[in-house]
Amino acid sequence: MNLLGLYNYWVFAVVLMIGFYAVVARTNLIKKLMGLSLFQAAVFLLYITMGKVSGGTAPILQKGVSDAVFSNPLPQVLILTAIVVGISTTALGLGIVVRIKEDYDSIDEKDIQEIDRQCPR
């Protein structure tokens, strides 16, 4: 049971590394962005896990209930905004990838480097 208490953190580590692998090992730019999304999602999971209190509930106060245990609201606030900022930056990344495709006719890192080597700008 004690070790199960770390399961969330291990899942965080594994998903983080899966995302990291996609970023370093794959040459397709969209796959890299997906890897970044996974990486980001793992960090979200870490924060939300840290805020959880056993037997707690969502931090929404109720009138007349004074002995309720609440999970920590602060990590939730940070991650809530981080999710929306994350999608905006992903959209920006996708925009850059589309423009790269239009100029280089490829979204593969190796092709792009090859073209850059042949005709330096």
Place this chain on the structure above:
Amino acid sequence: MTVLFGVFLLTLLVITALAVVQTRNLVVAVMLLGIFSLLLAINFFLLDAADVALTEAAVGAGISTVLFLGALALTSEHERKRPGRRWLSLLVVASAGLVVVYATFDKPRFGDPDAPVQRHIGPWYLEETAQDVDIPNVVTAVLGSFRAYDTLGEVFVVFTAGIGVLFMFSAPRPRSGNGSLSGSTSEQSGLQDELLLGVVGRLLVPFILLFGLYVQFHGEYGPGGGFQAGALIAAAFILYALVEGQQRALEALPRQALNALMIGGALLYGGVGIAGMLMGSNFLDYSVLSEDPIAGQKLGIILIEAGVGMTVSGVLLSVFHAFGARDRIR
């Protein structure tokens, strides 16, 4: 029981993440990423983060999927296999992963109420919210009032990202490359040929909009707020665009209106902050906005949440239309 359910969901999460990276078909990868987000949202719900779960479900499973598919339509759907330094990457990733796992043994156990993170400022917010702001949802209170500076910054980041995408697509498409400009606008007529999808989609739009508005204005009392509502309202209009075609969606909510939403939201947020200054207090201190400090706090939070919702929905819809309006290379 909940613990077992959580373990099951987290294991599914890892499997889905592996599948996202494994598959060479990028459309499949996008769908799997959507499933990943939905699983993550359920996990957040189990971890007592109702607001975050709502955001992740609307943004991750909904809008992110549409944006990735939009980008795929403009690039290519298949990922080429490349011989490369796969083993070196695996080695780097595995060793980094081992370090992270090793570090987790120092973490407090799951749900430990005595963990340092629970001892510090969290309880203070829970107490102060009841006294100073007096709205039930502590997450909204922290987001909108106690840490309004952070949220303002994040709204500006979202706004800047939206401007960035619009800027990037403002350049005309270069005519080089081997693709011929097909420029077929008739192609973008949506799902009008698909009777069932069209009818069901059209039926869903008003309800999603209504739910978005509920989430926006009920955010002080239950899970919700500007970020979630912005994503939901954007999702409703994106669904409308997918069913009726982009042209009809742009007639319903033209580009100028979207720009006004983006800019107006950010200005409204900043304006509330400056109004507080003009009335003799600090930037983004809402207590002076009304005779009664608590009523002022409530007014300020409603206004800035409206600003957040406007900017988020405006940016997401502008980005969607920017991707959709781009000519395809083929």
